[in-house]
Amino acid sequence: MVLAPFLAVGIIASLCPSALAQTDPLPSWNEGAAKKSISDFVVRVTTQGGPDFVAVPERIAVFDNDGTLWTEQPYYFQLAFALDRIKAMAPQHPEWKDKQPFKALLEGDKKAFAAAGKDGLLQVMAVTHAGMTIDDFTKAVIAWTETARHPRFNRRYTELVFQPMLELLTYLRANGFKTFIVSGGGVEFMRPWTERVYGISPEQVVGSSGEVKFRIGANGKPELLKIAKIEFVDDGPGKPVGINRFIGRRPIFAFGNSDGDLQMLQWTVAGQGLRFAGLVHHTDAEREYAYDRESKVGKLDKALDEATAKGWAIVDMKQDWKIIFPPEK
């Protein structure tokens, strides 16, 4: 009699082997069109012998990062990193006290920093993202992710990733997909933490980059030095170019959230066979942010129109997601 419950489970499992495996792989997604379009797509491309079957090596899925996998408000997190770096580097640069745009940043003078415009921003990026080796830059990024906190949520930036998207990445990989990031953000800013946070290895991260030079350093050891010169902008039409350059295959699945992702989505769906294109629409001012056509960061206008016209999946953050961020540990 003691064994009976176990036997019963055994009988059910043997009669209906899939019953026990039917755990929802996307538990943070509410039932709805977005979730259904994802599961339907995955079932169709993985059904051996079905008309939409795609062989494992061709199951390439690409994701934008800022606003798609993690928050991008009130400003891109890489900019927060750059501004924090200025403060951290200031003791070694006493001249910044009297030099714009550094003076403005150190004094918290937003108006004066805004007045420095694009040139000011490029100067900030140059001193924070160049003039050092790749190894030193990587260390600085890791140190920042461990300490810096988001002004509104008071959590580490790498905790402000979207739980439903983490589940989606895992779900796709469990179904034979290779998951890639294709982001306008700097490739060397992302690679130090994407494996830990998203399960995406450095070699599967595509992003913008500056020039890098090889040289034999003062210690006689070879090193790679970051140069203050933009080499590749992985945004807008740069995204399909980046996909071609780094991946060399056309994805069958793409997710973005802004107009900068439009060409990546167009390129993905233009391939033969079943394709998936999705957009995260930020509609939740209470739990995260609400913005689209008028936003300076992550503007979503043309891509929203095209997604609507073409029937791409549009995730309504407020309606579709049960939670936004992973629970605090």
Next chain:
Amino acid sequence: MVLAPFLAVGIIASLCPSALAQTDPLPSWNEGAAKKSISDFVVRVTTQGGPDFVAVPERIAVFDNDGTLWTEQPYYFQLAFALDRIKAMAPQHPEWKDKQPFKALLEGDKKAFAAAGKDGLLQVMAVTHAGMTIDDFTKAVIAWTETARHPRFNRRYTELVFQPMLELLTYLRANGFKTFIVSGGGVEFMRPWTERVYGISPEQVVGSSGEVKFRIGANGKPELLKIAKIEFVDDGPGKPVGINRFIGRRPIFAFGNSDGDLQMLQWTVAGQGLRFAGLVHHTDAEREYAYDRESKVGKLDKALDEATAKGWAIVDMKQDWKIIFPPEK
């Protein structure tokens, strides 16, 4: 009695479970220093708990292509492709009959082609490698690999790969390595066939590249157009730069065959922990080619000195390899 031999095998296998698995993974390599240095390295980095153990994600192995994985004589195979393309495209270009360097090529006038120099070569590369979509270029490469034959060996170019290196790629992957190509050759020239020939997927091929532009084509479909402008030269100091850009991790294992691989090897061995650097030395004029310090193609001079000084593995093709190419089917 009939069952006795099977039982005996069963007993031996159960007493000594590894006995049956000890098939030589590198059967085309003669016993010697080169083979031993490879197996020793693999055993050490994969021995869990050992002082040199390397976690699977960090087991990155990079290989030059021309002269390391396949033959590069009497000229780089990509040049053979370009020259064959000129002949194939000539009917659509009647003006070439009177225009150098095309006239020289079509008439087989080597002297006149040589006189056109680097400019002539760039013109050939421009018309054969640009002005078309990526998809069309890929088709042209595949068609060429299926038909063109090497002038000396009368075999398809993709059959002139080194059997011992194919075994090495398989051996490394069986031990948890991710294998990458890092070649001075064009990335889009290699990707269409590396998976079939080497088991290396397109996203694990790093190479030189020309500019690519995204546009909406005449049919309203997005396309990627190859532009006649060099964007990245993955050779010499460009190799560690390419490794950083595309892979984002430092390899622990690198194989090359010429001075163009020197910086890649330096960058690899400069990392912490056990590292492997190897060179294929072409010493076999009878079965393949013999060349090094004086060769115009695949010159091996400085890298040979450094390999000797630093104790890197040097494969003596004539001594170390039982066979060069896979047997003809």
